[in-house]
Amino acid sequence: MKNTHIIQELQNGICELIFIDEYSIEHTISATLSDTHLPNGGTPDFIGTPTEYSITLFNVAKEEWQTIQTDSIITIERLTGHGAPNNEKKLKASEEYLTGLLEEL
Numbered sequence: 001m002k003n004t005h006i007i008q009e010l011q012n013g014i015c016e017l018i019f020i021d022e023y024s025i026e027h028t029i030s031a032t033l034s035d036t037h038l039p040n041g042g043t044p045d046f047i048g049t050p051t052e053y054s055i056t057l058f059n060v061a062k063e064e065w066q067t068i069q070t071d072s073i074i075t076i077e078r079l080t081g082h083g084a085p086n087n088e089k090k091l092k093a094s095e096e097y098l099t100g101l102l103e104e105l
Contacts, residue, residue, distance in 0.1 A: 003055060003070055007033060010057055013081020017057075018074045026074070030060040034081060039063070 009015050010033035017031045032038070038058055059066045 003052070006055055006070065006073065006076055009076050009078050010034070010055075013078050014060055015076050015078045017068075017076045019068050019072045020074065021072070029062075029066075030079070031057040031066070032060055033057055 010031060013034050014030055014032045014037060016028060018026060018028050020026050037060065053071065054067050054069050056065055056067045058064075
């Protein structure tokens with residue numbers, strides 16, 4: 001996966017990112033580089049320089065900056081922001097469920 005694609009997705013919202021660490025353990029994190037979600041004006045609060053083979057991103061759940069090797073990233077899916085996939089099917093209640101709710105009233 002190319003750094004430019006990863007960076008673009010992270011800058012456009014919060015993403016679910018799946019990667020494998022140095023111990024071959026798979027991790028799923030929510031991460032972003034979107035200005036609206038970053039602390040301190042988007043400046044990482046640690047000393048370290050990412051390389052062409054790594055990316056520094058903000059781990060939303062842990063509320064901390066994290067550097068990940070780009071070749072360890074399995075998938076990235078944007079969850080929020082403009083252009084995020086529409087979750088209509090996941091949010092729609094079935095007709096049976098809605099009828100049951102109305103019957104209880």
